[in-house]
Amino acid sequence: MVDQELTGQETANRPLRTIKSFVMRAGRVTEGQQRGLDQGWPKFGLELADGLRDFDQVFGRSASRTFEIGFGMGQATLEMAAAAPEQDFIGVEVHKPGVGALLSGMLAQDLSNIRVYSCDAIEVLRNCVADASLDRLLLFFPDPWHKSRHHKRRIVQPEWAQLVRQKLKVGGVLHMATDWEPYAEHMLEVLNAAPGYRNLAEDGRFVPRPSERPVTKFERRGERLGHGVWDLKFQRTD
Known part of the structure:
Protein backbone atom coordinates (compact mmCIF):
# COMPACT_ATOMS: atom_id res chain seq x y z
CA MET A 1 0.00 0.00 0.00
CA VAL A 2 1.57 3.28 -1.16
CA ASP A 3 0.55 5.30 1.91
CA GLN A 4 2.56 3.06 4.22
CA GLU A 5 5.73 4.14 2.45
CA LEU A 6 5.15 7.87 2.84
CA THR A 7 6.92 9.84 5.54
CA GLY A 8 4.85 12.05 7.84
CA GLN A 9 5.91 15.17 5.94
CA GLU A 10 5.12 13.63 2.56
CA THR A 11 1.70 12.61 3.83
CA ALA A 12 1.10 16.09 5.22
CA ASN A 13 1.99 17.65 1.87
CA ARG A 14 -0.02 15.19 -0.19
CA PRO A 15 -3.43 16.66 -1.09
CA LEU A 16 -6.39 14.61 0.12
CA ARG A 17 -8.94 13.39 -2.38
CA THR A 18 -11.62 15.94 -3.29
CA ILE A 19 -14.47 13.40 -3.29
CA LYS A 20 -16.79 14.39 -0.46
CA SER A 21 -17.88 11.87 2.14
CA PHE A 22 -21.12 13.76 2.69
CA VAL A 23 -24.01 15.12 0.68
CA MET A 24 -25.41 18.56 1.46
CA ARG A 25 -29.06 17.95 2.30
CA ALA A 26 -31.63 20.72 2.39
CA GLY A 45 -18.86 29.31 16.01
CA LEU A 46 -15.49 29.09 14.25
CA GLU A 47 -14.69 29.82 10.60
CA LEU A 48 -12.56 27.75 8.24
CA ALA A 49 -11.30 30.97 6.67
CA ASP A 50 -9.56 31.91 9.94
CA GLY A 51 -7.01 29.16 9.31
CA LEU A 52 -4.74 27.65 11.94
CA ARG A 53 -6.07 28.29 15.45
CA ASP A 54 -4.52 28.32 18.90
CA PHE A 55 -7.27 26.44 20.71
CA ASP A 56 -5.80 27.24 24.12
CA GLN A 57 -6.54 30.84 23.21
CA VAL A 58 -9.94 30.00 21.72
CA PHE A 59 -11.11 28.22 24.90
CA GLY A 60 -9.14 30.41 27.28
CA ARG A 61 -7.38 27.45 28.87
CA SER A 62 -5.22 24.41 28.22
CA ALA A 63 -7.28 21.21 28.49
CA SER A 64 -7.74 17.76 27.02
CA ARG A 65 -9.16 18.31 23.55
CA THR A 66 -11.59 16.18 21.53
CA ASP A 131 -0.19 18.89 14.39
CA ALA A 132 -0.03 16.73 17.52
CA SER A 133 -2.64 18.85 19.32
CA LEU A 134 -5.66 16.54 19.77
CA ASP A 135 -6.20 14.01 22.54
CA ARG A 136 -9.08 12.29 20.80
CA LEU A 137 -10.80 12.25 17.44
CA LEU A 138 -14.35 10.88 17.26
CA LEU A 139 -16.15 9.55 14.20
CA PHE A 140 -19.54 8.16 15.21
CA PHE A 141 -21.89 6.61 12.66
CA PRO A 142 -20.55 8.17 9.45
CA ASP A 143 -22.40 7.51 6.22
CA PRO A 144 -21.40 3.93 5.25
CA TRP A 145 -22.05 4.47 1.54
CA HIS A 146 -23.41 0.94 1.17
CA LYS A 147 -23.10 0.49 -2.61
CA SER A 148 -19.74 -0.70 -3.92
CA ARG A 149 -19.53 2.10 -6.46
CA HIS A 150 -19.85 4.62 -3.61
CA HIS A 151 -17.16 3.13 -1.34
CA LYS A 152 -14.73 5.78 -2.60
CA ARG A 153 -16.91 8.33 -0.76
CA ARG A 154 -16.32 6.75 2.64
CA ILE A 155 -14.42 9.14 4.89
CA VAL A 156 -12.26 6.36 6.34
CA GLN A 157 -9.48 5.97 3.77
CA PRO A 158 -5.68 5.55 4.11
CA GLU A 159 -4.99 9.26 3.46
CA TRP A 160 -7.57 10.27 6.07
CA ALA A 161 -6.07 7.91 8.65
CA GLN A 162 -2.68 9.55 8.21
CA LEU A 163 -4.13 13.06 8.45
CA VAL A 164 -5.82 12.08 11.72
CA ARG A 165 -2.60 10.56 13.04
CA GLN A 166 -0.76 13.77 12.18
CA LYS A 167 -3.22 15.81 14.28
CA LEU A 168 -3.39 13.45 17.28
CA LYS A 169 -0.84 13.69 20.05
CA VAL A 170 1.35 10.63 20.52
CA GLY A 171 -0.88 8.52 22.75
CA GLY A 172 -4.01 10.19 21.39
CA VAL A 173 -6.94 8.01 20.34
CA LEU A 174 -9.08 7.73 17.23
CA HIS A 175 -12.49 6.35 18.25
CA MET A 176 -14.90 5.24 15.52
CA ALA A 177 -18.33 3.62 15.72
CA THR A 178 -20.67 2.27 13.06
CA ASP A 179 -23.84 0.18 12.89
CA TRP A 180 -22.92 -1.23 9.47
CA GLU A 181 -20.72 -4.33 9.85
CA PRO A 182 -19.13 -4.19 6.36
CA TYR A 183 -18.05 -0.62 7.10
CA ALA A 184 -16.69 -1.71 10.47
CA GLU A 185 -14.57 -4.30 8.65
CA HIS A 186 -13.45 -1.61 6.19
CA MET A 187 -12.44 0.69 9.07
CA LEU A 188 -10.53 -2.16 10.67
CA GLU A 189 -8.70 -2.98 7.44
CA VAL A 190 -7.71 0.64 6.78
CA LEU A 191 -6.47 1.36 10.32
CA ASN A 192 -4.68 -1.96 10.72
CA ALA A 193 -2.70 -1.12 7.57
CA ALA A 194 -2.00 2.50 8.61
CA PRO A 195 1.44 3.09 10.13
CA GLY A 196 1.78 4.64 13.56
CA TYR A 197 -1.37 3.20 15.15
CA ARG A 198 -2.09 0.48 17.72
CA ASN A 199 -5.47 -1.23 17.93
CA LEU A 200 -6.67 -1.00 21.54
CA ALA A 201 -9.01 -3.99 21.21
CA GLU A 202 -7.79 -7.01 23.19
CA ASP A 203 -8.59 -9.31 20.27
CA GLY A 204 -7.18 -6.93 17.66
CA ARG A 205 -10.65 -6.20 16.27
CA PHE A 206 -13.38 -4.24 18.07
CA VAL A 207 -13.67 -2.83 21.58
CA PRO A 208 -16.77 -3.14 23.80
CA ARG A 209 -18.95 -0.03 23.70
CA PRO A 210 -16.97 2.52 25.75
CA SER A 211 -18.90 4.09 28.59
CA GLU A 212 -17.87 7.58 27.46
CA ARG A 213 -19.73 7.21 24.16
CA PRO A 214 -23.36 8.18 24.76
CA VAL A 215 -26.09 5.95 23.40
CA THR A 216 -28.11 8.05 20.94
CA LYS A 217 -31.77 7.75 19.96
CA PHE A 218 -30.54 6.47 16.61
CA GLU A 219 -28.59 3.69 18.31
CA ARG A 220 -31.45 2.73 20.64
CA ARG A 221 -33.75 2.45 17.64
CA GLY A 222 -31.21 0.22 15.92
CA GLU A 223 -30.92 -1.99 18.99
CA ARG A 224 -34.70 -2.46 19.02
CA LEU A 225 -34.48 -3.55 15.38
CA GLY A 226 -31.69 -5.99 16.19
CA HIS A 227 -28.86 -3.96 14.67
CA GLY A 228 -25.36 -4.26 16.07
CA VAL A 229 -22.85 -1.47 16.74
CA TRP A 230 -19.09 -1.83 16.33
CA ASP A 231 -16.61 0.42 18.16
CA LEU A 232 -12.95 0.76 17.16
CA LYS A 233 -10.18 2.52 19.06
CA PHE A 234 -6.74 3.12 17.62
CA GLN A 235 -3.97 4.93 19.50
CA ARG A 236 -1.22 6.95 17.87
CA THR A 237 2.07 5.29 18.77
CA ASP A 238 4.61 7.62 17.12
Whole structure:
Protein backbone atom coordinates (compact mmCIF):
# COMPACT_ATOMS: atom_id res chain seq x y z
CA MET A 1 0.00 0.00 0.00
CA VAL A 2 1.57 3.28 -1.16
CA ASP A 3 0.55 5.30 1.91
CA GLN A 4 2.56 3.06 4.22
CA GLU A 5 5.73 4.14 2.45
CA LEU A 6 5.15 7.87 2.84
CA THR A 7 6.92 9.84 5.54
CA GLY A 8 4.85 12.05 7.84
CA GLN A 9 5.91 15.17 5.94
CA GLU A 10 5.12 13.63 2.56
CA THR A 11 1.70 12.61 3.83
CA ALA A 12 1.10 16.09 5.22
CA ASN A 13 1.99 17.65 1.87
CA ARG A 14 -0.02 15.19 -0.19
CA PRO A 15 -3.43 16.66 -1.09
CA LEU A 16 -6.39 14.61 0.12
CA ARG A 17 -8.94 13.39 -2.38
CA THR A 18 -11.62 15.94 -3.29
CA ILE A 19 -14.47 13.40 -3.29
CA LYS A 20 -16.79 14.39 -0.46
CA SER A 21 -17.88 11.87 2.14
CA PHE A 22 -21.12 13.76 2.69
CA VAL A 23 -24.01 15.12 0.68
CA MET A 24 -25.41 18.56 1.46
CA ARG A 25 -29.06 17.95 2.30
CA ALA A 26 -31.63 20.72 2.39
CA GLY A 27 -33.19 20.53 5.84
CA ARG A 28 -35.73 22.73 7.51
CA VAL A 29 -34.30 24.76 10.37
CA THR A 30 -36.75 25.03 13.25
CA GLU A 31 -37.29 28.22 15.23
CA GLY A 32 -35.29 26.82 18.13
CA GLN A 33 -32.42 25.81 15.87
CA GLN A 34 -32.41 29.22 14.21
CA ARG A 35 -32.33 30.85 17.61
CA GLY A 36 -29.33 28.68 18.43
CA LEU A 37 -27.62 29.81 15.23
CA ASP A 38 -28.44 33.47 15.83
CA GLN A 39 -27.44 33.56 19.49
CA GLY A 40 -24.87 30.77 19.74
CA TRP A 41 -22.81 31.09 16.57
CA PRO A 42 -21.30 34.50 17.46
CA LYS A 43 -20.13 32.98 20.77
CA PHE A 44 -19.14 29.47 19.80
CA GLY A 45 -18.86 29.31 16.01
CA LEU A 46 -15.49 29.09 14.25
CA GLU A 47 -14.69 29.82 10.60
CA LEU A 48 -12.56 27.75 8.24
CA ALA A 49 -11.30 30.97 6.67
CA ASP A 50 -9.56 31.91 9.94
CA GLY A 51 -7.01 29.16 9.31
CA LEU A 52 -4.74 27.65 11.94
CA ARG A 53 -6.07 28.29 15.45
CA ASP A 54 -4.52 28.32 18.90
CA PHE A 55 -7.27 26.44 20.71
CA ASP A 56 -5.80 27.24 24.12
CA GLN A 57 -6.54 30.84 23.21
CA VAL A 58 -9.94 30.00 21.72
CA PHE A 59 -11.11 28.22 24.90
CA GLY A 60 -9.14 30.41 27.28
CA ARG A 61 -7.38 27.45 28.87
CA SER A 62 -5.22 24.41 28.22
CA ALA A 63 -7.28 21.21 28.49
CA SER A 64 -7.74 17.76 27.02
CA ARG A 65 -9.16 18.31 23.55
CA THR A 66 -11.59 16.18 21.53
CA PHE A 67 -12.38 16.71 17.85
CA GLU A 68 -15.68 15.24 16.61
CA ILE A 69 -16.48 14.75 12.94
CA GLY A 70 -20.17 14.83 12.01
CA PHE A 71 -22.01 15.38 15.29
CA GLY A 72 -25.46 15.12 13.69
CA MET A 73 -28.02 16.82 15.91
CA GLY A 74 -25.44 17.21 18.69
CA GLN A 75 -27.06 15.01 21.32
CA ALA A 76 -23.95 12.93 22.05
CA THR A 77 -21.69 16.00 21.93
CA LEU A 78 -23.80 17.81 24.51
CA GLU A 79 -23.86 14.77 26.77
CA MET A 80 -20.08 14.26 26.58
CA ALA A 81 -19.32 17.95 27.15
CA ALA A 82 -21.72 18.17 30.11
CA ALA A 83 -20.19 15.05 31.68
CA ALA A 84 -16.60 16.35 31.26
CA PRO A 85 -16.54 20.11 31.89
CA GLU A 86 -12.78 19.92 32.36
CA GLN A 87 -12.38 18.88 28.71
CA ASP A 88 -12.81 20.88 25.51
CA PHE A 89 -14.68 19.72 22.40
CA ILE A 90 -14.47 20.87 18.78
CA GLY A 91 -17.41 19.66 16.70
CA VAL A 92 -17.78 19.78 12.92
CA GLU A 93 -21.09 19.33 11.08
CA VAL A 94 -22.12 20.47 7.61
CA HIS A 95 -25.90 20.44 8.14
CA LYS A 96 -27.37 23.64 9.56
CA PRO A 97 -30.26 22.08 11.53
CA GLY A 98 -27.74 19.98 13.49
CA VAL A 99 -25.48 22.97 14.10
CA GLY A 100 -28.45 24.98 15.31
CA ALA A 101 -29.61 22.15 17.56
CA LEU A 102 -26.18 21.82 19.18
CA LEU A 103 -25.84 25.56 19.73
CA SER A 104 -29.36 25.72 21.14
CA GLY A 105 -28.51 22.90 23.54
CA MET A 106 -25.31 24.63 24.61
CA LEU A 107 -27.23 27.78 25.44
CA ALA A 108 -29.95 25.87 27.29
CA GLN A 109 -27.39 23.90 29.36
CA ASP A 110 -25.00 26.83 29.77
CA LEU A 111 -22.09 24.87 28.27
CA SER A 112 -19.00 26.74 27.16
CA ASN A 113 -16.55 23.90 26.47
CA ILE A 114 -17.63 23.29 22.85
CA ARG A 115 -16.68 25.15 19.67
CA VAL A 116 -18.34 24.49 16.33
CA TYR A 117 -17.37 24.48 12.66
CA SER A 118 -19.99 24.16 9.92
CA CYS A 119 -18.00 22.95 6.91
CA ASP A 120 -15.94 20.03 5.61
CA ALA A 121 -14.15 18.40 8.57
CA ILE A 122 -11.17 17.34 6.43
CA GLU A 123 -10.58 20.98 5.51
CA VAL A 124 -10.76 21.95 9.20
CA LEU A 125 -8.26 19.26 10.17
CA ARG A 126 -5.91 20.19 7.38
CA ASN A 127 -6.05 23.98 7.76
CA CYS A 128 -7.15 24.85 11.29
CA VAL A 129 -5.79 22.19 13.66
CA ALA A 130 -2.13 22.15 14.69
CA ASP A 131 -0.19 18.89 14.39
CA ALA A 132 -0.03 16.73 17.52
CA SER A 133 -2.64 18.85 19.32
CA LEU A 134 -5.66 16.54 19.77
CA ASP A 135 -6.20 14.01 22.54
CA ARG A 136 -9.08 12.29 20.80
CA LEU A 137 -10.80 12.25 17.44
CA LEU A 138 -14.35 10.88 17.26
CA LEU A 139 -16.15 9.55 14.20
CA PHE A 140 -19.54 8.16 15.21
CA PHE A 141 -21.89 6.61 12.66
CA PRO A 142 -20.55 8.17 9.45
CA ASP A 143 -22.40 7.51 6.22
CA PRO A 144 -21.40 3.93 5.25
CA TRP A 145 -22.05 4.47 1.54
CA HIS A 146 -23.41 0.94 1.17
CA LYS A 147 -23.10 0.49 -2.61
CA SER A 148 -19.74 -0.70 -3.92
CA ARG A 149 -19.53 2.10 -6.46
CA HIS A 150 -19.85 4.62 -3.61
CA HIS A 151 -17.16 3.13 -1.34
CA LYS A 152 -14.73 5.78 -2.60
CA ARG A 153 -16.91 8.33 -0.76
CA ARG A 154 -16.32 6.75 2.64
CA ILE A 155 -14.42 9.14 4.89
CA VAL A 156 -12.26 6.36 6.34
CA GLN A 157 -9.48 5.97 3.77
CA PRO A 158 -5.68 5.55 4.11
CA GLU A 159 -4.99 9.26 3.46
CA TRP A 160 -7.57 10.27 6.07
CA ALA A 161 -6.07 7.91 8.65
CA GLN A 162 -2.68 9.55 8.21
CA LEU A 163 -4.13 13.06 8.45
CA VAL A 164 -5.82 12.08 11.72
CA ARG A 165 -2.60 10.56 13.04
CA GLN A 166 -0.76 13.77 12.18
CA LYS A 167 -3.22 15.81 14.28
CA LEU A 168 -3.39 13.45 17.28
CA LYS A 169 -0.84 13.69 20.05
CA VAL A 170 1.35 10.63 20.52
CA GLY A 171 -0.88 8.52 22.75
CA GLY A 172 -4.01 10.19 21.39
CA VAL A 173 -6.94 8.01 20.34
CA LEU A 174 -9.08 7.73 17.23
CA HIS A 175 -12.49 6.35 18.25
CA MET A 176 -14.90 5.24 15.52
CA ALA A 177 -18.33 3.62 15.72
CA THR A 178 -20.67 2.27 13.06
CA ASP A 179 -23.84 0.18 12.89
CA TRP A 180 -22.92 -1.23 9.47
CA GLU A 181 -20.72 -4.33 9.85
CA PRO A 182 -19.13 -4.19 6.36
CA TYR A 183 -18.05 -0.62 7.10
CA ALA A 184 -16.69 -1.71 10.47
CA GLU A 185 -14.57 -4.30 8.65
CA HIS A 186 -13.45 -1.61 6.19
CA MET A 187 -12.44 0.69 9.07
CA LEU A 188 -10.53 -2.16 10.67
CA GLU A 189 -8.70 -2.98 7.44
CA VAL A 190 -7.71 0.64 6.78
CA LEU A 191 -6.47 1.36 10.32
CA ASN A 192 -4.68 -1.96 10.72
CA ALA A 193 -2.70 -1.12 7.57
CA ALA A 194 -2.00 2.50 8.61
CA PRO A 195 1.44 3.09 10.13
CA GLY A 196 1.78 4.64 13.56
CA TYR A 197 -1.37 3.20 15.15
CA ARG A 198 -2.09 0.48 17.72
CA ASN A 199 -5.47 -1.23 17.93
CA LEU A 200 -6.67 -1.00 21.54
CA ALA A 201 -9.01 -3.99 21.21
CA GLU A 202 -7.79 -7.01 23.19
CA ASP A 203 -8.59 -9.31 20.27
CA GLY A 204 -7.18 -6.93 17.66
CA ARG A 205 -10.65 -6.20 16.27
CA PHE A 206 -13.38 -4.24 18.07
CA VAL A 207 -13.67 -2.83 21.58
CA PRO A 208 -16.77 -3.14 23.80
CA ARG A 209 -18.95 -0.03 23.70
CA PRO A 210 -16.97 2.52 25.75
CA SER A 211 -18.90 4.09 28.59
CA GLU A 212 -17.87 7.58 27.46
CA ARG A 213 -19.73 7.21 24.16
CA PRO A 214 -23.36 8.18 24.76
CA VAL A 215 -26.09 5.95 23.40
CA THR A 216 -28.11 8.05 20.94
CA LYS A 217 -31.77 7.75 19.96
CA PHE A 218 -30.54 6.47 16.61
CA GLU A 219 -28.59 3.69 18.31
CA ARG A 220 -31.45 2.73 20.64
CA ARG A 221 -33.75 2.45 17.64
CA GLY A 222 -31.21 0.22 15.92
CA GLU A 223 -30.92 -1.99 18.99
CA ARG A 224 -34.70 -2.46 19.02
CA LEU A 225 -34.48 -3.55 15.38
CA GLY A 226 -31.69 -5.99 16.19
CA HIS A 227 -28.86 -3.96 14.67
CA GLY A 228 -25.36 -4.26 16.07
CA VAL A 229 -22.85 -1.47 16.74
CA TRP A 230 -19.09 -1.83 16.33
CA ASP A 231 -16.61 0.42 18.16
CA LEU A 232 -12.95 0.76 17.16
CA LYS A 233 -10.18 2.52 19.06
CA PHE A 234 -6.74 3.12 17.62
CA GLN A 235 -3.97 4.93 19.50
CA ARG A 236 -1.22 6.95 17.87
CA THR A 237 2.07 5.29 18.77
CA ASP A 238 4.61 7.62 17.12
